[in-house]
Amino acid sequence: MEDMIEQLGALWPLVLSAAKALIVLVIGWIAAGMISGVVRKRINKTPQIDPTLGNFAASIIRWALLAVVLVAVLGIFGIEATSLVAMLGAATLAIGLALQGTLSDLAAGFMLVLFRPYKLGQFVDIGGTSGTVKDLNLFVTELVTPDNVQIIIPNGQAWGSIITNYSAHDTRRVDMVFGIDYGDSADKAKEIILSQATADTRVLKDPEPWVRVTNLGDSSVDLTVRLWCKASDYWELKFAMTQGVKEAFDAAGISIPYPHSVEIKKEG
Template structure:
């Protein structure tokens, strides 16, 4: 100990103690600012989310705005904490901006996903709970995050799609309207009575209580095919009843055709054999 004291003069020891004490206080202040600021950022973000929930805002918008607010406030907290250490925040912000530019160039795909997420929030082509088809995948929208959109498929799989792929392709929103039209096609034989077929189809439709009266269903000959006369059957239903009615009408129509003796032909070809005298 005496050897160490001999190596450091009293003036140097005093300077070191002052420096350590000053830096220690600054470090403690920076840590306090960071943790308190982080807590406040989380608190403000949660308050913002709850306020939007009380206003019955779209859940997709709530999550997106909450994340933006939190990370924006957290960035300000980090800058304030660094300022407590004596670092010039002006130059720090300039360095941060230059680093952000370099990172942005390296992460162009991520920034494209972020921009696409912002556009989806602004224009809102769909909301949480809607059943959509986008980027070759169909499912219910679970959440729109900063960079990705999460879909739940009908077989309960979770599919995470980059936002840029969602906006760069066609988006089909099956839940955008309260009603949908069923497009059904039933083929009957050429030897069947078309008037009878139309009557039977109308009877089956009238027995289905989930069909809407307005708009009125359409029943018409669609096509004279190679093996069948095809009828277009186009009733309207509530969007929530779409698949239930779709499956039930297929089954009911087949059973009723069987009862009425109406044939549903399968593809076939007539083969003519000609014999020639030798």
């Protein structure tokens, strides 16, 4: 019994240190999240600062505070900061090799914030993956697809991929192709398409709408229309034009042919 009491007495300082360390870790973790959240909100409320920078700065502050918490936890166990620095210095090479992917993501994160090929809220395509940018932090870029699916892309992969930013400019060009039957009037079809375009207030006057016969297909004469609009109106304008031109063609007796083959027999 006495031996057990002595063992418990010997373990008590370690248990106490572990409890203190746990408390410091929990409080530090919560505090780091709260402080970084406050920084993010303060920066994002400033009109002159891009929200992307606010999220990135908040991420840096959070990880820096967590590093301080880690040092404090180790200090509770008697590991001094100077000793910790010496240990980290000796293990730098091993850590660098083990975390080279993470360090690459970290460096890429700074490059993404510095050059800003995309910002929060923009719709982009990164290496074949499309979505709206929801977050950009130290290590990853978070996208949300139109059907509300979360996609996480490591910053190193994002920086090394082809980035297509559909929201970079205020205006976009809408390209559409309508096929009509060979027996229908191309001029009449062009007139209908232009009337639909000019009637829609979302279509910009400059550059003006453009319609041309661009292809003689196997079963249709193809007319291409090019319209300019605000980037935010792109999809709604495209949907409206598709329906409007279809209904106008029907009313004017212009048919939209489906692929078909014609058999010609030659007498002999």
